[in-house]
Amino acid sequence: xxxxxxxxxxxxxxxxxxxxxxxxxxxxxxxxxxxxxxxxxxxxxxxxxxxxxxxxxxxxxxxxxxxxxxxxxxxxxxxxxxxxxxxxxxxxxxxxxxxxxxxxxxxxxxxxxxxxxxxxxxxxxxxxxxxxxxxxxxxxxxxxxxxxxxxxxxxxxxxxxxxxxxxxxxxxxxxxxxxxxx
Amino acid sequence: xxxxxxxxxxxxxxxxxxxxxxxxxxxxxxxxxxxxxxxxxxxxxxxxxxxxxxxxxxxxxxxxxxxxxxxxxxxxxxxxxxxxxxxxxxxxxxxxxxxxxxxxxxxxxxxxxxxxxxxxxxxxxxxxxxxxxxxxxxxxxxxxxxxxxxxxxxxxxxxxxxxxxxxxxxxxxxxxxxxxxx
Numbered sequence: 001x002x003x004x005x006x007x008x009x010x011x012x013x014x015x016x017x018x019x020x021x022x023x024x025x026x027x028x029x030x031x032x033x034x035x036x037x038x039x040x041x042x043x044x045x046x047x048x049x050x051x052x053x054x055x056x057x058x059x060x061x062x063x064x065x066x067x068x069x070x071x072x073x074x075x076x077x078x079x080x081x082x083x084x085x086x087x088x089x090x091x092x093x094x095x096x097x098x099x100x101x102x103x104x105x106x107x108x109x110x111x112x113x114x115x116x117x118x119x120x121x122x123x124x125x126x127x128x129x130x131x132x133x134x135x136x137x138x139x140x141x142x143x144x145x146x147x148x149x150x151x152x153x154x155x156x157x158x159x160x161x162x163x164x165x166x167x168x169x170x171x172x173x174x175x176x177x178x179x180x181x182x
Numbered sequence: 183x184x185x186x187x188x189x190x191x192x193x194x195x196x197x198x199x200x201x202x203x204x205x206x207x208x209x210x211x212x213x214x215x216x217x218x219x220x221x222x223x224x225x226x227x228x229x230x231x232x233x234x235x236x237x238x239x240x241x242x243x244x245x246x247x248x249x250x251x252x253x254x255x256x257x258x259x260x261x262x263x264x265x266x267x268x269x270x271x272x273x274x275x276x277x278x279x280x281x282x283x284x285x286x287x288x289x290x291x292x293x294x295x296x297x298x299x300x301x302x303x304x305x306x307x308x309x310x311x312x313x314x315x316x317x318x319x320x321x322x323x324x325x326x327x328x329x330x331x332x333x334x335x336x337x338x339x340x341x342x343x344x345x346x347x348x349x350x351x352x353x354x355x356x357x358x359x360x361x362x363x364x
């Protein structure tokens with residue numbers, strides 16, 4: 001039975017992403033019936049740090065969070081470092097919080113959320129190198145496999161993907177959360 | 183005439199550094215007579231993002247800022263992301279500020295300084311992706327080729343290296359600065 005058959009999930013990333021942090025959640029949400037869309041600053045293809053390649057469906061300048069039900073932010077240090085400098089990507093990510101929609105972020109993916117200034121007073125985790133940046137941005141950073149704070153899902157590394165993907169599907173199924181906000 | 187013949191300059195980095203951000207300042211200080219030492223978390227060799235390789239002289243667990251006159255922090259996103267997670271490297275970098283000694287940082291190198299919590303109320307620049315992290319850590323971030331704040335030298339990218347290297351040599355020649363502190 002497809003648990004999230006009517007849901008549209010945005011994946012926001014660029015080159016240098018952690019391959020499994022795209023492929024595992026993508027497979028998890030599509031296996032449950034959702035439609036997944038790969039969004040990136042430039043059209044064409046994106047390539048992960050380990051060589052996995054996938055076509056870009058939409059560019060960040062042309063998308064609207066209103067057209068999606070949830071957002072996934074894979075990690076990879078180069079991906080995350082570049083993505084945070086794309087103003088369209090930052091605004092798009094911020095709008096999911098403004099619209100109370102689930103956001104799932106793993107590894108280095110959270111840098112764009114410090115740029116969007118949406119982590120203040122939220123409980124979350126990340127790759128450990130970002131802990132100070134997230135705390136300085138106002139987050140309550142904790143070292144756990146997966147953290148769920150009112151529709152905001154976060155994990156640390158690819159090792160956490162099974163727990164991350166399970167919570168992602170669960171939060172998408174639940175839909176909007178009042179506490180998931182800017 | 184060697185302007186800084188008696189000075190000992192520490193270069194702190196790990197794999198994935200921006201090659202020219204090691205080689206250019208290394209050449210600049212040694213050409214003026216200083217002794218340069220490459221310090222890294224692990225012994226052996228370090229390799230830059232573009233393939234340049236150099237031997238590690240000392241490991242971060244065994245060094246003392248008291249044995250050096252200045253610190254250089256090259257960039258490269260992978261280098262900087264890893265280096266900030268080495269507690270010995272963070273403490274070593276922090277001690278240069280505590281001892282009022284010149285510190286020169288370029289590109290992504292500044293992440294370790296947010297970890298060391300030494301940028302509060304300091305004027306500086308960096309690769310633009312770090313601007314929010316540095317502001318959140320209390321820095322006055324500006325977009326300039328090179329910034330000098332009381333012995334604290336910072337630049338943005340390899341394009342800034344000529345100005346960065348000139349100011350590095352100048353600050354090392356001047357020695358300790360009272361305003362260069364934690």
